Amino acid sequence: MEKNSKIYIAGHRGMVGSAIYRELQREGFNNLITKTSKELDLRNQEGVASFFAEEKPEYVFLAAAKVGGIIANDTYRAEFLYDNLQIQNNIIHNSYLTGVKKLMFLGSSCIYPKMAPQPLKEEYLLTGPLESTNEFYAIAKIAGIKMCDAYRDQYGCNFISVMPTNLYGYNDNYHPQNSHVLPALIRRFHEAKEQGLPNVTIWGSGSPLREFLFADDLAEACVYLMQDYNEPGLINVGTGKDISIKELAQLVKGIVGFEGDILFDTSKPDGTPRKLMDVTKLHSKGWTHKIELTEGIALAYQDFLSKTSVYNTN
Ligand SMILES: NC(=O)C1=CN([C@@H]2O[C@H](COP(=O)(O)OP(=O)(O)OC[C@H]3O[C@@H](n4cnc5c(N)ncnc54)[C@H](OP(=O)(O)O)[C@@H]3O)[C@@H](O)[C@H]2O)C=CC1
Numbered sequence: 142m143e144k145n146s147k148i149y150i151a152g153h154r155g156m157v158g159s160a161i162y163r164e165l166q167r168e169g170f171n172n173l174i175t176k177t178s179k180e181l182d183l184r185n186q187e188g189v190a191s192f193f194a195e196e197k198p199e200y201v202f203l204a205a206a207k208v209g210g211i212i213a214n215d216t217y218r219a220e221f222l223y224d225n226l227q228i229q230n231n232i233i234h235n236s237y238l239t240g241v242k243k244l245m246f247l248g249s250s251c252i253y254p255k256m257a258p259q260p261l262k263e264e265y266l267l268t269g270p271l272e273s274t275n276e277f278y279a280i281a282k283i284a285g286i287k288m289c290d291a292y293r294d295q296y297g298c299n300f301i302s303v304m305p306t307n308l309y310g311y312n313d314n315y316h317p318q319n320s321h322v323l324p325a326l327i328r329r330f331h332e333a334k335e336q337g338l339p340n341v342t343i344w345g346s347g348s349p350l351r352e353f354l355f356a357d358d359l360a361e362a363c364v365y366l367m368q369d370y371n372e373p374g375l376i377n378v379g380t381g382k383d384i385s386i387k388e389l390a391q392l393v394k395g396i397v398g399f400e401g402d403i404l405f406d407t408s409k410p411d412g413t414p415r416k417l418m419d420v421t422k423l424h425s426k427g428w429t430h431k432i433e434l435t436e437g438i439a440l441a442y443q444d445f446l447s448k449t450s451v452y453n454t455n
């Protein structure tokens with residue numbers, strides 16, 4: 142990418158898209174184009190076709206998607222499948238039609254089979270059944286990887302697929318039910334501290350293991366890979382370290398400064414027992430994460446505190 146290359150960041154107001162936008166700006170890229178979902182609904186085939194035909198971006202980061210935590214994925218199954226297929230089909234196909242030089246598709250670690258060996262190697266894709274709570278989201282993401290590969294094989298498009306682990310960071314979604322675990326816990330412990338509650342309840346048994354990457358680290362990896370990585374298939378992006386949900390809750394409790402007890406609601410789903418990325422391929426390309434979990438949670442909590450007036454209305 143040249144500093145003046147025309148780069149479209151789809152989903153630039155989201156947690157990941159906004160981090161990619163900031164990283165590109167930091168690196169001096171000066172021709173960035175964006176559209177909010179109000180300005181352009183990416184599910185709309187004609188709208189996306191007109192946008193690409195008019196703007197003709199040279200590079201595309203596909204960070205727009207219907208995203209949410211375990212309950213949102215399980216509840217809005219049709220939307221997670223339909224919205225994500227529409228968004229990615231429209232963007233990938235029109236990138237081909239208008240001659241985009243390179244596109245990055247963002248998937249997720251939930252594409253791997255529920256009981257895959259750990260850590261998750263890229264070659265474990267499509268080797269077993271998926272976790273049911275996020276099956277429809279995962280099917281859409283797997284279709285996205287295969288779209289990129291099919292367009293590479295048939296048309297020679299340089300479309301790459303990056304699989305991030307569970308993410309958190311600035312501009313996260315703090316919705317009480319629909320968010321991912323880390324923002325949910327930051328909010329719940331904070332509100333319990335403010336209200337002087339004796340305990341906080343977290344979902345499931347606390348035993349699932351998850352790996353967490355700060356979104357700014359992911360953005361750095363994305364911009365890095367967009368410049369140097371040109372392979373079919375997929376590449377994992379993570380830290381290679383995981384933690385149980387119970388330990389995570391204790392960590393967030395300490396950072397937020399809540400002093401009560403932690404209870405477990407085992408009527409809520411645990412989801413996949415473990416999702417630890419194998420990051421050997423990523424490290425071999427020369428990139429490693431920088432922000433460790435304790436530091437990242439403190440940064441995310443500061444961001445949450447600076448926006449509590451917004452979250453209080455949601
Ligand atoms: N968060 C996580 O833990 C993980 C995320 N990922 C992947 O990273 C990517 C970004 O996720 P994240 O930043 O967390 O998600 P967010 O929900 O924070 O942001 C998603 C963005 O997508 C845009 N969007 C959604 N629907 C539409 C639509 N119909 N038309 C146009 N734009 C739309 C939204 O735009 P607007 O704001 O304008 O409405 C929003 O800014 C996704 O592909 C996700 O699957 C992968 C692994 C983990």
Ligand SMILES: C[C@H]1O[C@H](OP(=O)(O)OP(=O)(O)OC[C@H]2O[C@@H](n3cnc4c(=O)[nH]c(N)nc43)[C@H](O)[C@@H]2O)[C@@H](O)[C@@H](O)C1=O
Pocket residue numbers: 208209210211212214249250251274275278306307308319320321322323325326343344345349351386409410411412413
């Ligand atoms: C990134 C990935 O994220 C999703 O999968 P997930 O890893 O299961 O996501 P999660 O962050 O929602 O939960 C992680 C764990 O944490 C537990 N947990 C405890 N207490 C809360 C809680 O309060 N909220 C939430 N959400 N989870 C909680 C929860 O029960 C589970 O055991 C995919 O659907 C899909 O979106 C995807 O790709």
